[in-house]
Amino acid sequence: MEFNHFLSSYYPDPAYGGDRLYADMIEQAVLADRLGYRGVTIPEHHLINILLVPDPLQMAVKVASVTSRVEIVTSVSVLPLHDMRVFAGQAVQADILCEGRLIIGVGRGAFAYEMGRMGTPIENSREKFDESLNLLIALFTQEEVSWDGKYYKFDPITVMPRPVTKPMPQLMMAALIPEAIYASVKRGFHIQTTPLDATLEKMKAQIDAFHRGKAELGEQGKHLRLALSRVCLLAKDDADVKRKTELAYEYYGRFNNVFTGPGIVENGVIKSLPQKQTIEELSQNLIICTASEMVDRVSQYAELGIDDFIMNVNIGETHQESLEAMERFASEVMPHISASAKRAA
Secondary structure, eight states, X not given: OEEEEEOOXXXXXXXXXXXXXXXXXXXXXXXXXXXXXXXXXXXXXXXSSSSOOSOHHHHHHHHHHHOSSOEEEESOEEGGGSOHHHHHHHXXXXXXXXXXXXXXXXXXXXXXXXXXHTTOOGGGHHHHHHHHHHHHHHHHHOSSEEEESSSOEEEEEOOSSOOSSSSSSEEEEEOOSHHXXXXXXHTTOEEEEOOTTOOHHHHHHHHHHHHHHHHHHGGGGTTOOEEEEEEEEEOSSHHHHHHHHHHHHHXXXXXXXXXXXXXXXXXXXXXXXXXXXXXXXXXHHSEEEOHHHHHHHHHHHHHTTOSEEEEEOOSSSOHHHHHHHHHHHHHHTHHHHHHHHHHHO
């Protein structure tokens, strides 16, 4: 199992400034490159102060310019919010400028608040996503593409420049529901998923769906990868665990407000709402602990057959604390996971 750092751009206090926010994310990407993380992951969200990257492809090109090795993954590019005739060209350009290190994670969108205000109600996003994905693949792989669908109708066009990565830039499908994961694997896509703040049992169902689809593909599916995202923070001591868990509880109070809740947002700031889970229940479903426990818990994830573990550490602590957590994880946890994998091999 390899590790990927989530550039999640949490922005609880807008007075901090967007310039500082993105400078922090770039510094974290550079550190991930130096510490041996396999990749960095970039979200796409609009109009809200959580996961705030309106243009992940633009951010990907910037990250590529200051790093030398890490993969750069979008998590995810929300296809229903884009015109595929424009997005396809932007993605090809970004792939070229990232020199082949870009993986384009795509999805239908998750937050009803932003989807509705961007003119694409989440109730319609599945249908629009399916057509958008099929069109995007056609534009990547064919010339003189014409289209006569529900959301797109146009005469023959050819996206320029043509992709350098053949047959097209790498795509990774975002899916949460096990059967959607299975169906996406059967179509030949890498998978990106997350149990969010849910239980280990939900996560196992997601992982099982991936491996079921991959096994049925046989040789054709051997190259497919499963990336799983979760809040994962290596704390200094028990007091630090408690403080970070409290930050995570407030973070999910905002996240769930726009994910499954009423979408109460004022001046771009999401209100943190009370949760159905207690803070004790949440602590069992995230990975916020000290080093000895961290090795045991992350080893579980490796044993379940996850290829890329995407770690979200940006839940409200200071930027310096995030950097220190990344450093501690690389020195105190990653070597143990790598050693276990070598012994298993």
